[in-house]
Amino acid sequence: MATIYEVAKLAGVSPATVSRVFNGMGVSEEKALAVREAARQLRFSPNRTARTLRRQESEVIALVIPDIENPYFTELARGVEDVAQSAGYSVVLCNTDSDLDKESTYLQIAISEHMAGVILAAASDHTNLDDIMAAGRPVVAVDRGTGYDIDGVVMANRTAGQAATENLVQSGYRRIACITGPEHIETAYERAQGWRAVIARNFPDADPDELLRFSTFRVDGGRDVMEELLALPEPPDAVVAANNMLGVGAIQVLTEHGLTPPRVGVAVVGSLPFTTLSPSVVTVVRLPARHMGVTAARMLLERINGDDQPARTIVLRNELQPARTAAPASSATRSSAAASSTVPATATPVAAPETTRA
Amino acid sequence: MATIYEVAKLAGVSPATVSRVFNGMGVSEEKALAVREAARQLRFSPNRTARTLRRQESEVIALVIPDIENPYFTELARGVEDVAQSAGYSVVLCNTDSDLDKESTYLQIAISEHMAGVILAAASDHTNLDDIMAAGRPVVAVDRGTGYDIDGVVMANRTAGQAATENLVQSGYRRIACITGPEHIETAYERAQGWRAVIARNFPDADPDELLRFSTFRVDGGRDVMEELLALPEPPDAVVAANNMLGVGAIQVLTEHGLTPPRVGVAVVGSLPFTTLSPSVVTVVRLPARHMGVTAARMLLERINGDDQPARTIVLRNELQPARTAAPASSATRSSAAASSTVPATATPVAAPETTRA
DNA sequence: GTGAAAGCGCTAACAT
DNA sequence: ATGTTAGCGCTTTCAC
Numbered sequence: 001m002a003t004i005y006e007v008a009k010l011a012g013v014s015p016a017t018v019s020r021v022f023n024g025m026g027v028s029e030e031k032a033l034a035v036r037e038a039a040r041q042l043r044f045s046p047n048r049t050a051r052t053l054r055r056q057e058s059e060v061i062a063l064v065i066p067d068i069e070n071p072y073f074t075e076l077a078r079g080v081e082d083v084a085q086s087a088g089y090s091v092v093l094c095n096t097d098s099d100l101d102k103e104s105t106y107l108q109i110a111i112s113e114h115m116a117g118v119i120l121a122a123a124s125d126h127t128n129l130d131d132i133m134a135a136g137r138p139v140v141a142v143d144r145g146t147g148y149d150i151d152g153v154v155m156a157n158r159t160a161g162q163a164a165t166e167n168l169v170q171s172g173y174r175r176i177a178c179i180t181g182p183e184h185i186e187t188a189y190e191r192a193q194g195w196r197a198v199i200a201r202n203f204p205d206a207d208p209d210e211l212l213r214f215s216t217f218r219v220d221g222g223r224d225v226m227e228e229l230l231a232l233p234e235p236p237d238a239v240v241a242a243n244n245m246l247g248v249g250a251i252q253v254l255t256e257h258g259l260t261p262p263r264v265g266v267a268v269v270g271s272l273p274f275t276t277l278s279p280s281v282v283t284v285v286r287l288p289a290r291h292m293g294v295t296a297a298r299m300l301l302e303r304i305n306g307d308d309q310p311a312r313t314i315v316l317r318n319e320l321q322p323a324r325t326a327a328p329a330s331s332a333t334r335s336s337a338a339a340s341s342t343v344p345a346t347a348t349p350v351a352a353p354e355t356t357r358a
Numbered sequence: 359m360a361t362i363y364e365v366a367k368l369a370g371v372s373p374a375t376v377s378r379v380f381n382g383m384g385v386s387e388e389k390a391l392a393v394r395e396a397a398r399q400l401r402f403s404p405n406r407t408a409r410t411l412r413r414q415e416s417e418v419i420a421l422v423i424p425d426i427e428n429p430y431f432t433e434l435a436r437g438v439e440d441v442a443q444s445a446g447y448s449v450v451l452c453n454t455d456s457d458l459d460k461e462s463t464y465l466q467i468a469i470s471e472h473m474a475g476v477i478l479a480a481a482s483d484h485t486n487l488d489d490i491m492a493a494g495r496p497v498v499a500v501d502r503g504t505g506y507d508i509d510g511v512v513m514a515n516r517t518a519g520q521a522a523t524e525n526l527v528q529s530g531y532r533r534i535a536c537i538t539g540p541e542h543i544e545t546a547y548e549r550a551q552g553w554r555a556v557i558a559r560n561f562p563d564a565d566p567d568e569l570l571r572f573s574t575f576r577v578d579g580g581r582d583v584m585e586e587l588l589a590l591p592e593p594p595d596a597v598v599a600a601n602n603m604l605g606v607g608a609i610q611v612l613t614e615h616g617l618t619p620p621r622v623g624v625a626v627v628g629s630l631p632f633t634t635l636s637p638s639v640v641t642v643v644r645l646p647a648r649h650m651g652v653t654a655a656r657m658l659l660e661r662i663n664g665d666d667q668p669a670r671t672i673v674l675r676n677e678l679q680p681a682r683t684a685a686p687a688s689s690a691t692r693s694s695a696a697a698s699s700t701v702p703a704t705a706t707p708v709a710a711p712e713t714t715r716a
Numbered sequence: 717g718t719g720a721a722a723g724c725g726c727t728a729a730c731a732t
Numbered sequence: 733a734t735g736t737t738a739g740c741g742c743t744t745t746c747a748c
Contacts, residue, residue, distance in 0.1 A: 001469065001493060003725055014735045019727060028733065043489065048470040049416075050725035053407045053740050068435055068451070071632070074427045081453060085460075090467060092450035093426070095439060102443075109448060111359065112406040131401065135359060219631070244632075251634035260636065274429065274577070274602075274632040276609035278618065361741055372719045377743060386717065408741035411724050 002042035011038035062110045064120045068095040079293020098123045111135045117300045138303035144186045152313045160285045161194020164267035167283045173238035173265040177211035180242035191242040222249020238265030280324040360400035369396035420468045422478045426453040437651020456481045469493045475658045496661035502544045510671045518643045519552020522625035525641045531596035531623040535569035538600035549600040580607020596623030638682040
């Protein structure tokens with residue numbers, strides 16, 4: 001590739017002038033034109049590596065996520081991308097596979113490539129950010145906290161778990177299980193806490209943890225644990241899945257056992273973008289993943305531009321999309337309120353964020 | 359961050375020696391130890407930007423895809439990642455949204471960041487690779503060709519379209535529509551060609567294109583076009599969806615109309631990882647996306663390492679997973695062969711690649 | 717085996 | 733407004 005020196009020579013100016021043209025500094029119209037023409041002829045495109053080395057900062061931001069195959073995270077990625085792109089940044093996606101080593105490798109790369117900042121959905125609560133903080137790179141946490149005092153955007157997880165569970169209770173289910181992710185992941189724990197609270201309130205005599213299962217946040221995890229629950233002497237009549245993947249796994253297993261919802265009630269925290277269920281047989285607590293990405297990207301850009309106000313945490317509100325069908329007749333009383341609170345399947349709700357200072 | 363100069367001073371050696379230690383060149387055991395210790399103390403990590411500028415090559419490869427929200431491409435990404443990682447390369451994912459401008463921006467970045475190579479699922483057949491070829495960066499095409507004489511890995515698209523259609527014919531369906539992607543995308547066109555061939559052979563009197571629809575390769579596209587088909591005076595009794603997203607959209611609409619498969623037959627080219635359908639009511643032609651990623655990454659690494667044999671194209675074989683249920687009784691004769699060729703829902707077939715020289 | 721020194725392509729003082 | 737120049741941190745000849 002051509003360099004600014006070659007362009008400068010062809011245009012009859014100094015390298016500095018070429019650089020100025022490409023960085024929007026003050027250059028006379030005449031010379032600017034000559035430079036652009038020369039650059040075009042030589043198919044010149046500035047060497048970002050050299051620029052980054054010199055400037056000590058690149059125009060790329062890293063989005064570090066635990067599972068690229070989870071539509072929740074790809075939706076998040078779209079939000080980040082859209083904001084970043086229009087601000088002139090490119091986004092590189094790093095998939096950690098929930099592996100702390102991979103995650104720390106990517107964070108190290110972010111440092112040593114002088115990336116402008118990082119948006120991180122931490123692999124666990126043990127993620128170490130010492131180095132990247134020391135390097136002065138802004139980091140925004142998404143989906144999960146980190147234990148560091150940094151900006152973050154999270155879902156209202158406890159509320160989401162509660163809403164999902166309450167909906168099942170109101171539909172008349174009475175043995176409601178909960179399938180969630182690894183206990184050391186904040187979202188998994190908090191959504192389960194929401195479930196716990198509703199169960200304790202409605203069924204004070206129930207052994208709270210008999211029907212609670214920690215697993216992975218993946219389809220397989222949902223499958224395994226659902227099988228386990230069905231094999232119980234007294235299986236549940238409904239289940240809360242703490243994320244989309246678990247929900248898919250659980251529904252698959254139920255379907256295979258001939259227990260398609262609503263024969264067994266299902267409520268899922270998270271959207272199911274690629275399911276093909278008949279309209280709304282499962283309750284969904286929609287998580288505004290795209291919006292989370294947009295918000296996080298905006299916060300990161302602010303930090304990149306030097307904003308140094310105290311760290312903020314933004315909690316995004318979720319939206320309940322109740323199932324249209326209620327529990328089968330064999331189940332107990334069902335509130336008529338539940339049946340009436342339906343929502344068209346095609347509704348595209350807008351998530352309103354509620355802001356909190358950390 | 360610390361530099362090699364600081365490490366060198368602390369270890370009592372020259373910067374060159376520090377560099378050698380970190381690049382596995384011959385250095386005495388004694389000095390190597392001192393360097394490592396100094397590096398540890400200073401939390402030194404080599405500056406990749408400087409290295410890349412000097413070496414004119416970085417250890418990252420770009421994976422450029424049209425839709426990061428499509429599970430087919432994320433599965434592909436996993437394959438690429440696994441191979442790349444174990445070879446010491448990191449992968450950055452670039453989402454073009456099927457937009458030629460975004461795509462060309464990313465290709466430009468790949469050049470100017472001196473990336474080691476690119477794996478590209480082209481946004482269309484108009485993708486311009488002149489610059490990146492001129493820069494001497496290896497490019498491997500995946501999923502779709504590019505019009506350039508470069509390495510590639512593709513699915514057997516025509517065969518896949520045929521297999522999907524044939525399965526519906528054998529199940530007794532007789533008015534079989536085809537929903538496919540944009541005509542200028544190779545995979546969309548070829549899968550439709552497979553459908554065309556089977557229809558022409560079995561129903562020579564049918565107007566071949568009455569039931570053919572080009573759309574986008576997205577859920578919405580599948581929905582819109584499925585609605586259109588159902589509104590026909592004589593709607594189809596079955597449909598071939600040319601990719602996973604179209605399949606999801608089509609099935610959603612059918613379900614909403616109370617026409618859940620197999621009342622209307624559905625065959626999909628591509629896997630449906632997140633569906634929750636009862637076991638195998640739709641026929642799936644499984645596409646080995648992960649395998650495609652693995653293969654492409656291996657080819658790219660060979661090129662990066664200087665291999666300069668003629669360009670190769672590898673065609674991956676697909677695998678038919680027939681629906682377990684056949685057409686409803688209202689449909690015409692159904693071959694008993696179809697009913698017997700079932701496959702357990704849990705089977706995880708291994709895709710065998712077949713190699714071809716371009 | 718080891719060190720000295722040049723230079724990758726760019727940007728940002730500084731000087732004019 | 734424009735040119736000159738030093739230097740970002742590393743790798744790699746070239747001497748020794």
